[in-house]
Amino acid sequence: MNFAVQKAFNTPLINLGWMADEKEVALLVPSRVQSPSSITTYKKCPRKYFYSYIEELPSKPSIHQLRGSVVHAVLDKFFATNVQGVSQDNAVNFFRNAVQDLLVSEWKSAQPKMHELGVVEADEMRFFEETLLMVFNWLEGFFVRFSAESGSVQDVFHRLTPLRELSYVSDEHWVRGIIDVIEQHGAETRVMDYKTSNHSNVDEYKLQLAIYSLLFFEKHKKLPDRAGIYFLKDNTTKFVSVDHELLDFAKREIELIHQNTFSKEKKFYPKHISSLCKWSTGQCDFYDVCVKDV
Numbered sequence: 116m117n118f119a120v121q122k123a124f125n126t127p128l129i130n131l132g133w134m135a136d137e138k139e140v141a142l143l144v145p146s147r148v149q150s151p152s153s154i155t156t157y158k159k160c161p162r163k164y165f166y167s168y169i170e171e172l173p174s175k176p177s178i179h180q181l182r183g184s185v186v187h188a189v190l191d192k193f194f195a196t197n198v199q200g201v202s203q204d205n206a207v208n209f210f211r212n213a214v215q216d217l218l219v220s221e222w223k224s225a226q227p228k229m230h231e232l233g234v235v236e237a238d239e240m241r242f243f244e245e246t247l248l249m250v251f252n253w254l255e256g257f258f259v260r261f262s263a264e265s266g267s268v269q270d271v272f273h274r275l276t277p278l279r280e281l282s283y284v285s286d287e288h289w290v291r292g293i294i295d296v297i298e299q300h301g302a303e304t305r306v307m308d309y310k311t312s313n314h315s316n317v318d319e320y321k322l323q324l325a326i327y328s329l330l331f332f333e334k335h336k337k338l339p340d341r342a343g344i345y346f347l348k349d350n351t352t353k354f355v356s357v358d359h360e361l362l363d364f365a366k367r368e369i370e371l372i373h374q375n376t377f378s379k380e381k382k383f384y385p386k387h388i389s390s391l392c393k394w395s396t397g398q399c400d401f402y403d404v405c406v407k408d409v
């Protein structure tokens with residue numbers, strides 16, 4: 116990675132509780148390459164960011180995170196399916212079987228980690244059925260696009276196959292992101308992310324989509340036409356408006372996180388006590404450390 120451009124921030128430092136002198140400001144360079152995930156963690160709880168990204172304390176994935184990884188792998192591998200010999204008559208069944216087989220295979224791979232988490236069989240079964248419904252819902256949307264196209268199964272499948280899991284890094288802004296899919300809908304380019312969460316509020320993901328749009332813009336010198344989320348549980352697709360205001364929003368948030376995470380001292384990362392600390396079925400990864408900490 117080329118980080119030759121080390122950006123020195125000359126704006127006043129905010130939310131740090133201290134002011135650097137001019138010399139310190141001139142020497143400031145971001146402490147790390149940020150991501151939508153690290154920025155979101157900081158915004159939810161600066162102390163959690165400290166434990167996770169500065170102290171690098173180990174964290175266990177939750178069943179929800181494991182399920183998210185399984186679904187991402189299934190939808191990624193789906194587009195690598197060998198469709199030779201598939202005809203229009205058996206295409207629907209073929210794709211249903213393909214997605215189901217992929218889910219079973221990915222689920223089996225994730226099972227040891229689920230068992231480590233102590234997920235009981237009844238809960239695992241419930242999660243599996245819910246996940247199967249998610250990928251089948253997504254497949255229905257794929258079929259809508261598929262049936263609107265003309266040509267052989269192979270040609271259409273090839274045409275609808277998006278770019279996947281693309282890693283972008285901005286040397287200028289010290290931020291990176293992995294974009295789930297970049298799709299072409301006619302002349303329209305869409306930057307899309309899959310979510311398996313219970314809620315489908317696209318505004319919660321505005322920052323992530325803004326950063327993806329910024330990364331896309333920097334690399335391709337044009338804005339994506341649309342940026343949105345496939346909410347797989349609700350089977351809805353939602354978008355944010357993509358314009359230069361969105362990019363400015365991303366730039367402001369990125370600059371703020373670099374400013375706020377310059378120090379490695381814990382005192383600059385206050386706890387934000389909220390329902391995310393402990394809830395009925397789980398707790399923050401760092402709860403046990405955090406409750407004993409000042």
Ligand code: SF4
Nearest residue numbers: 160163386392399405
């Ligand atoms: S337990 Fe709460 S306050 Fe502590 S790090 Fe986690 S979210 Fe933040």
